Amino acid sequence: MSNGVAEKTQKTIGGIRRKFAPWNDPQAVPLIRYQNVTKRFGEFTAVDNLSLDIYEREFFALLGPSGCGKTTLMRMLAGFEEPTEGMITLAGQNLVGTPPYKRQTNMMFQSYALFPHMSVWDNIAFGLKQDRMEKGAIAARVEEMLKLVKLEKFAKRKPHQLSGGQRQRVALARSLAKRPKVLLLDEPLGALDKKLREETQFELMDIQMELGMTFLIVTHDQEEAMTVADRIAVMNHGKLVQVDQPAVIYEQPNSRYVADFVGDVNILDAKVEALAPGAVTLRAEAAPDMPIRVAQECPAKVGDSVALALRPEKLRVELDPPADPSVNTLTGTIWDIGYLGDLSIYHVELPNGVRVKAAKPNLTRMVERPITWDDKVYVSFTPDAGVVLTS
Amino acid sequence: MAVKSSGRWLVLAVPYLWLLALFLVPFLIVFKISLSTDAIAQPPYEPVFDLAAGWEAFKESFSALSFDNYSYVLSWDNEFIEAYGSSLWIAGVSTILLLIVGYPIAYGMARAPKSIRPTLLMLVILPFWTSFLIRVYAWIGILSPEGLLNQLLIALGIISPDQPLQILATNTAVYIGIVYSYLPFMILPLYSALEKMDDTLLEAAADLGCPPFAAFWKITWPLSLPGVFAGCLLCFIPAVGEFVIPDLLGGSDTLMIGKVLWTEFSVNRSWTVSSAVAVLLLMVLVIPIVFYQNLQAREVEGR
Numbered sequence: 197m198s199n200g201v202a203e204k205t206q207k208t209i210g211g212i213r214r215k216f217a218p219w220n221d222p223q224a225v226p227l228i229r230y231q232n233v234t235k236r237f238g239e240f241t242a243v244d245n246l247s248l249d250i251y252e253r254e255f256f257a258l259l260g261p262s263g264c265g266k267t268t269l270m271r272m273l274a275g276f277e278e279p280t281e282g283m284i285t286l287a288g289q290n291l292v293g294t295p296p297y298k299r300q301t302n303m304m305f306q307s308y309a310l311f312p313h314m315s316v317w318d319n320i321a322f323g324l325k326q327d328r329m330e331k332g333a334i335a336a337r338v339e340e341m342l343k344l345v346k347l348e349k350f351a352k353r354k355p356h357q358l359s360g361g362q363r364q365r366v367a368l369a370r371s372l373a374k375r376p377k378v379l380l381l382d383e384p385l386g387a388l389d390k391k392l393r394e395e396t397q398f399e400l401m402d403i404q405m406e407l408g409m410t411f412l413i414v415t416h417d418q419e420e421a422m423t424v425a426d427r428i429a430v431m432n433h434g435k436l437v438q439v440d441q442p443a444v445i446y447e448q449p450n451s452r453y454v455a456d457f458v459g460d461v462n463i464l465d466a467k468v469e470a471l472a473p474g475a476v477t478l479r480a481e482a483a484p485d486m487p488i489r490v491a492q493e494c495p496a497k498v499g500d501s502v503a504l505a506l507r508p509e510k511l512r513v514e515l516d517p518p519a520d521p522s523v524n525t526l527t528g529t530i531w532d533i534g535y536l537g538d539l540s541i542y543h544v545e546l547p548n549g550v551r552v553k554a555a556k557p558n559l560t561r562m563v564e565r566p567i568t569w570d571d572k573v574y575v576s577f578t579p580d581a582g583v584v585l586t587s
Numbered sequence: 588m589a590v591k592s593s594g595r596w597l598v599l600a601v602p603y604l605w606l607l608a609l610f611l612v613p614f615l616i617v618f619k620i621s622l623s624t625d626a627i628a629q630p631p632y633e634p635v636f637d638l639a640a641g642w643e644a645f646k647e648s649f650s651a652l653s654f655d656n657y658s659y660v661l662s663w664d665n666e667f668i669e670a671y672g673s674s675l676w677i678a679g680v681s682t683i684l685l686l687i688v689g690y691p692i693a694y695g696m697a698r699a700p701k702s703i704r705p706t707l708l709m710l711v712i713l714p715f716w717t718s719f720l721i722r723v724y725a726w727i728g729i730l731s732p733e734g735l736l737n738q739l740l741i742a743l744g745i746i747s748p749d750q751p752l753q754i755l756a757t758n759t760a761v762y763i764g765i766v767y768s769y770l771p772f773m774i775l776p777l778y779s780a781l782e783k784m785d786d787t788l789l790e791a792a793a794d795l796g797c798p799p800f801a802a803f804w805k806i807t808w809p810l811s812l813p814g815v816f817a818g819c820l821l822c823f824i825p826a827v828g829e830f831v832i833p834d835l836l837g838g839s840d841t842l843m844i845g846k847v848l849w850t851e852f853s854v855n856r857s858w859t860v861s862s863a864v865a866v867l868l869l870m871v872l873v874i875p876i877v878f879y880q881n882l883q884a885r886e887v888e889g890r
Contacts (some may be wrong), residue, residue, distance in 0.1 A: 243809040296794050297796050371794075
């Protein structure tokens with residue numbers, strides 16, 4: 197079990213270190229398959245003709261705003277909802293029509309749903325007892341789970357005698373105890389404070405690698421999804437907008453929606469001025485006197501309206517014009533400054549009133565920053581900093 | 588600070604004053620009467636404390652008090668012990684019947700769509716709008732040999748017209764009457780316990796491999812126990828002392844302590860013996876009340 201970590205991060209195939217990426221392997225057989233799944237509640241369509249493959253040992257995140265259908269998608273896998281149309285398979289078996297108590301999935305509930313009249317020990321043992329596991333084996337498994345979540349000393353306590361973080365661990369231990377094929381996590385860390393949440397995210401990843409299980413997490417917190425997941429599916433209105441690794445979602449969003457939902461972004465409306473192989477020149481409405489070069493293959497035609505997405509940390513703000521002529525440079529004035537300690541966020545107003553945000557790390561301990569309100573500044577970014585979005 | 592704390596004492600004192608005036612003082616009066624002897628007088632017992640007669644007279648009347656009535660009530664020769672036993676039995680059986688009838692109703696109400704729950708609750712309380720006495724009388728009309736129930740069964744050909752069911756004036760009629768009259772007191776605490784139960788607990792149980800029926804016994808039932816105890820005590824305690832229902836629906840052989848007490852008081856005109864019966868009844872009932880309070884204290888602690 198201990199080499200699980202190594203195995204996942206550096207799978208060695210033919211002597212070449214490779215990342216864990218079964219979704220790129222055409223031979224790989226998905227563990228979970230949603231095939232053209234639709235779920236309607238009366239008039240409302242929660243999940244709309246959606247297909248998705250999730251692979252064994254993946255940590256997969258469903259990300260989206262509330263009401264986007266992510267929870268419904270998960271609950272259909274657990275069996276609490278049946279799809280109106282379509283098929284869901286787990287390890288090749290069709291799940292539709294199978295009641296939740298016969299499915300090899302376990303869920304960690306957002307509210308934890310611990311049984312208040314049972315001790316921590318009995319909560320964790322509950323699922324094992326349902327399987328009519330032998331007594332000694334139950335005790336051994338419960339002890340193992342208590343050790344895994346570091347709650348050995350709390351076995352006899354009732355849920356109301358625990359803190360929020362401890363309850364969360366009991367819920368996790370209970371859902372892991374049966375070694376399900378898939379562990380479903382419904383906003384598992386939503387009730388914890390920020391620090392504890394960040395710690396727990398890493399613990400979740402460790403546990404997932406240690407047990408070598410498939411985790412499916414539902415969250416509206418994009419940072420959480422980026423931290424824990426191998427792949428993220430961004431959802432909106434019951435459809436998948438983009439499914440990819442966190443870095444791809446962040447750096448190469450496929451739409452305004454994804455760019456805007458995941459992380460902070462400046463979106464500039466622009467028109468395509470010229471196209472070349474692997475490059476595109478744009479004319480932004482916010483800076484009509486300055487052509488913007490973007491190093492990207494662009495599906496749009498000359499004259500099309502597109503959007504340029506620029507992450508704040510990829511913009512440089514300086515008092516002097518950049519020396520390198522290949523970078524794109526816009527001019528503006530400092531409209532506002534947000535000092536966050538590690539970063540300062542500069543809000544720069546471009547000549548026609550559009551404001552962009554630029555994040556600059558505070559590399560020195562100077563309290564008085566050289567750039568201040570109403571300064572004329574140069575905002576520059578390299579051709580590979582931005583993404584052209586056509587939708 | 589002083590104002591604040593005296594204000595708090597006042598708030599605390601109000602319920603205790605009520606208890607003192609409306610429970611403890613009447614109880615002490617009844618207790619005193621139970622220690623007196625019958626007399627042909629007004630009031631019909633002696634001694635009577637007369638504070639105006641002075642300390643010596645007071646002491647003398649105090650020494651005239653005795654526990655004779657209690658040994659009379661508790662002697663096996665008289666029917667009182669049997670009446671206590673039979674009351675506890677009838678109340679116990681009725682409470683179990685009430686639980687069997689009430690639990691599914693409360694469960695159904697708690698599971699009903701949220702929008703119709705207030706209506707269902709209203710329907711449970713609705714019978715209170717008619718006088719209790721009239722509702723019990725109505726059962727005579729239903730259960731009597733020529734009553735509605737027998738008419739219906741005869742019309743359906745289930746029983747022959749010359750052999751109507753003898754339900755009225757039996758213990759069965761008393762059970763029916765008690766279950767009917769006390770049902771809301773069983774349903775309401777059960778409903779409130781079941782309604783606040785978190786549905787995701789049942790989802791969690793199902794998720795962990797527990798089929799619905801088993802989940803009921805492992806999750807729903809234990810979590811509804813406070814409601815079960817509250818409902819059972821709310822029904823059991825008044826049912827033990829019930830007088831109207833056995834009097835109207837029961838037969839001559841229906842022995843219940845409430846009826847005995849009534850007979851002792853109004854027919855035999857013995858205030859002293861009926862007071863002793865009442866005090867002993869209270870003692871019998873204090874035990875489940877104390878038990879219930881312990882349970883409640885534990886539940887509060889459990890939160």
